[in-house]
Amino acid sequence: MSDTAILTLRTMLANLDDAKKYQSLRDVMSTLPAPDLAAVFEDLPPEKLPVLFRLCPKDLAAEIFAELTPETQQDLIDGLTDKELKAVVDDLFVDDATDLVEEMPANVVKRILAQADPATRRMINELLKYPEDSAGGVMTTELMELRPDWTVSQAMAAIRKNGFDKETINNCYVTDRDRTLIGVVSLRALVLSKDPDNELIRDMMDDNVVSVSTTTDQEDVSQMFEKYGYLAIPVVDNEKRLVGIVTIDDAISIMQDEASEDIAKMNAMGPSDKPYFKQSMWELYKNRAPWLLFLMISSTFSSMVIRGYEDALAAVTVLTAYIPMLTDAGGNAGSQSTSTIIRGMAVGDIEPHDLPKILWREFRIAILCGGTLALCNFAKLIFLDGIAPPVAAVVCLTLICTVILSQLIGGLLPVVAEKLNFDPAVMASPLITTIVDTTTLLVYFNIARVLLRI
Amino acid sequence: MSDTAILTLRTMLANLDDAKKYQSLRDVMSTLPAPDLAAVFEDLPPEKLPVLFRLCPKDLAAEIFAELTPETQQDLIDGLTDKELKAVVDDLFVDDATDLVEEMPANVVKRILAQADPATRRMINELLKYPEDSAGGVMTTELMELRPDWTVSQAMAAIRKNGFDKETINNCYVTDRDRTLIGVVSLRALVLSKDPDNELIRDMMDDNVVSVSTTTDQEDVSQMFEKYGYLAIPVVDNEKRLVGIVTIDDAISIMQDEASEDIAKMNAMGPSDKPYFKQSMWELYKNRAPWLLFLMISSTFSSMVIRGYEDALAAVTVLTAYIPMLTDAGGNAGSQSTSTIIRGMAVGDIEPHDLPKILWREFRIAILCGGTLALCNFAKLIFLDGIAPPVAAVVCLTLICTVILSQLIGGLLPVVAEKLNFDPAVMASPLITTIVDTTTLLVYFNIARVLLRI
Structure with a gap:
């Protein structure tokens, strides 16, 4: 129902210059809730924003305004008269007005504060004192x-x-x-x-x-x-x-933003508070490239390990074939533990002082998981790949060790990060693959040396 | 403030048999909100549950009961008289009562329904008809x-x-x-x-x-x-x-559960609706081992690729040293795009029909990111590792290609999964590393063959 109305509205907007359409535009708009109307504003060219804004139902104007992205808010403010701006600022809840002042450039802020009535201006200045991500920064003073x-x-x-x-x-x-x-x-x-x-x-x-x-x-x-x-x-x-x-509406936005932020960080990206299509190429690049670069440099360690054991690899070349499988298994096992612990800490189920309990659980799970993988893999190596039993034994022993080490490191890293006051999602998740790779390779070549006498 | 009260309460509970303490216990309990009291119940031995429950402020009893885990609810019900059970069931909101009936074993359900008054029983039966994760399954009928x-x-x-x-x-x-x-x-x-x-x-x-x-x-x-x-x-x-x-309280639980579920799936785990320490070893094993096994089996493809190019690797052994760096870079780049798109779809910023726009964005970002990585890496290979320029060129060309392919695959996979009605978080994230590994290796060896004429 509301989808059809949005579509009608978008079609009408294509011909906004036709003055006769204004009344029918107003009619369609009166059937839509504020967040849907705000979404329509986002796609309009800046010069049409004030025209449409003046057609909005008066009681929804401030609500629509509060839902807009800062870019669109600024474009719209530029097109409004001082009197219209005053009406919007007076109708905004003071926490939304404060957010607005935080986002706008200095000259726009000056205009906004000049229009706000003295009481509102005082409340905004009060709220601006608190850090943006503290309770003081997100609260409103308009309470009963x-x-x-x-x-x-x-x-x-x-x-x-x-x-x-x-x-x-x-x-x-x-x-x-x-x-x-x-x-x-x-x-x-x-x-x-x-x-x-x-x-x-x-x-x-x-x-x-x-x-x-x-x-x-x-x-x-x-x-x-x-x-x-x-x-x-x-x-x-x-x-x-x-x-x-x-x-609670602010709490919900915070929850979703924090979850998105953790997911970004766990996947080696700088977090962004903008939706995907609202981010510029440069913002996306800036959030991704440094992490890729950092991880590439840290994977130098695995190259160094491999080059240190080139003689062993030359002696038994088939060992090379299982490097990706082993490092992947370690990386996967490590991400499982790390992400479990990070999320558990984020929702408050896990506290840093639980570390000994975490490690003991992860150790037991890892023995079960590693054992299962090694058994299945041993059968596959012998019967499908036709690998010599000693080499298969090296691969499978490494597999058990790497799963155990990875899940222990994965359980440890986020807690250590939290205790050192680093963000666990940043410190632990992107690093786990790189740390586990190096560990896995060291274990692999040393087991190979001992068992295969190379 | 409430932390001290919880601590006092826990200390008193250690001596619950001392009848004189009951009144002071009641006093401490009356200062705590229901969710904090529920947390105290979770750590009690089953036989003490009904004793403490009888001491709870009457107006909080149903609220505390609704906050308990199903295991504790069942233990508590076993210790309550029919009359006490009836009081709880009558005071529960009907959506909580329905959740209870869904979680309990058949004999307990029979006892609950026998105690519920006919109107409540009818409403519970009505709500039980809807799938647990639909609006019908989470709604309540008690509205004004x-x-x-x-x-x-x-x-x-x-x-x-x-x-x-x-x-x-x-x-x-x-x-x-x-x-x-x-x-x-x-x-x-x-x-x-x-x-x-x-x-x-x-x-x-x-x-x-x-x-x-x-x-x-x-x-x-x-x-x-x-x-x-x-x-x-x-x-x-x-x-x-x-x-x-x-x-909205149900909506918040759903949001947090869905985010936790996505994070679990993105990290190759079966989701669980229980907190970490409430899951048994067997549940943790069951959620982790099958995924590790599945991913291990799929990484057979990378082993096959490496074995197929054993002659090339034997000719230029130094190529082996950069395999982990290349597959990791591809994996990291792929997870960046995949997790961005999955999260964007989960919060409603991205729709499947945006696919062409997604691919075009990812392609441009990938060229920027891949180019940066390749440039830095080339300098490192030549000046730090002392690698011959043709080999360095092979590694760096592969790096660009793999970042581009990985970010394209990473953008494509979740959308395809969504269109095929698979869960993007399951289908895309755990698979991306494995898919990217094989692709990267194929690109690597083919570029090496051509450039190094091996």
């Missing part, structure tokens, strides 16, 4: 505060009076005189109260309220949403005073 | 329905009367006489209404309501939460009749 000695009816009256410009009123926060956070009450509980004129907020509030500090890392904040199932989490300063809330 | 011709005051009266056992009332759904979904109203809008006695639901509802069908895949449902920022999404049947809602 209640007093413990109010009755439910008084609280509802306050909500009706002041609730309009709050980002959410589904949860209201109870503070005492010096703004110390002492509890939380849901709008649901207020509405369902049996005796609103006499029931006190103090008696109905949940005083086991979970909060985070302004400096809490945004990834830890998003983990708390998953664990506790809240729709918003209050943010307090060092004196436990309520300064803002992080809402 | 309103009629379009009610005034706000009438709607609020209905909410006060029937809202208690609904999973959420933050959004209420407007249906007509035959339950066709026609709009959505937030509790916020109802509370903030200026003229509750005269304003009609019909006039204030948002009629651009986005819904999903019972058969929509849960991953697509969770993507819509991210895109539209809703707290709940309504689920409709084939006739557009409202049958349930998916709430």
Whole structure:
């Protein structure tokens, strides 16, 4: 249904100059939710952006604006009058306005702040103080505060009076005189109260309220949403005073971004917060080439090992044929453990102090996996490839050793990275193949030397 | 704060037999949120579970129960009386009760259904009909329905009367006489209404309501939460009749599970829905060994290629030394593209029909990346390794070709998998190294043959 509307809209936009179409354009647009409309803006040439923006349903304008990419926001701002810009900035939630100010170049920021009303400007400046990826950096200050000695009816009256410009009123926060956070009450509980004129907020509030500090890392904040199932989490300063809330829509974006970031890093890429097609050639190159280069240089070690054992390889040339199989098996086994541990740490299932337990598990699994691989491979080498049993034994012994070493290294590396305060996804995953390659080759040639006496 | 309470609780539990401690135990427990209490249950021996459960704050009992792992739920149910079990089942939200019935063995299910009241039993049976990973399988039927011709005051009266056992009332759904979904109203809008006695639901509802069908895949449902920022999404049947809602807490679990699943598959593992330390040795083995085995067997191709070119390698033995570097570079380049495309498709940034655009981007990036690698490597081979220029040229030409081929294959594979209705994360990522290895070796030896005339 909404797909058809988007298609109609795109077709109409191809002829935007035809003034008669404006009304029908407005009609189609009124049937679409803000995120779908924002997607349409992304594909328009800059000069058409303000025209379409003026046709948007007034109540959706700020929401659409907040959904746009920074590039499109800037193009659009350039085409808006000061009065139109003021309307948008006043309607934006203050966390979105702060994001905007963080992304725009200095001259645009100046224009935005000049249009914002003094209260908004003060809140934006307050929020700009916190690091972008901390709870303080993602929170909003537009929350609903209640007093413990109010009755439910008084609280509802306050909500009706002041609730309009709050980002959410589904949860209201109870503070005492010096703004110390002492509890939380849901709008649901207020509405369902049996005796609103006499029931006190103090008696109905949940005083086991979970909060985070302004400096809490945004990834830890998003983990708390998953664990506790809240729709918003209050943010307090060092004196436990309520300064803002992080809402669940922001937590979801953080979660998805952090997962994408980990996947990029695990696959040896610099992370990007832009969708694939929005990244320029140069950005893609910059995120990929340095890692490829770094890994190429580190694989020099495996070349050095091979060159050091050239005589052994010349004596039994068939050994060469199994190098890729062995290093791949090691790399695969190592990535299995490393990625399991990295993800476990990211979602909070695994803590660095679990290291001994991790290594003991990985060791036992590796013996099982390595044993299975070696058995199957031995049969294949003897019966299919027709390899001499001593050579087959060298390959299969190496296989067991490499799987054990790889899964141990794979379990160890992310934890060490975490303890050294490096990002496990960066430190561990891309490196594992290179480290495992060198280890595998050393094991291979040394076993060959001993068993084949070369 | 809550960490200290958890610690105190654990210490007290070590002496649970001491009856005098019960009251102080109860006091500590009343300061903790349900998910933290659930975590404490997980570490208890089965016989202590019912004792502690009886001490829990009554209003949290069902919430704590819903947070437990299926193993602990079963142990606990075994220790509860029929009356206690009935209290839990009646308090559970119906989607949690359905999950419970899905996880428990037949005899436990029989006991649960016998205790559930007839309405709950009917709803559970209704929900059991849908596949576990569809919108129907994760939705709840306990939602708040309103009629379009009610005034706000009438709607609020209905909410006060029937809202208690609904999973959420933050959004209420407007249906007509035959339950066709026609709009959505937030509790916020109802509370903030200026003229509750005269304003009609019909006039204030948002009629651009986005819904999903019972058969929509849960991953697509969770993507819509991210895109539209809703707290709940309504689920409709084939006739557009409202049958349930998916709430955002379920969507968050789905998102995290799907990301974990993709990371596992990208690293050649069967996915698991259990945390690392909750998986048995056998489960870990079962998720890892088959993939290692499959990849080992497929790397037979690279062994075959090397054995086919044994004469060339014997003639210029130094070529062997660069095999790991070349296959690793190809593998790394391939994983970069593959993981980018897989993640892009998972979060909805990339569609299969973008294939030509993907290949053209990957081709250009690959030329840039491959060129950079080849240049740096050529300098290293000549000046550091002292390799003859023709051999260095073979290695570096192969490097460019392999990066281009790998990034093209890496861009192609996930899209092909998606089009064939295979899971891209399974089909593409683990395979890329193996496919790229064989390709790289073929390119390498053929360039060597031509340039070095061997």
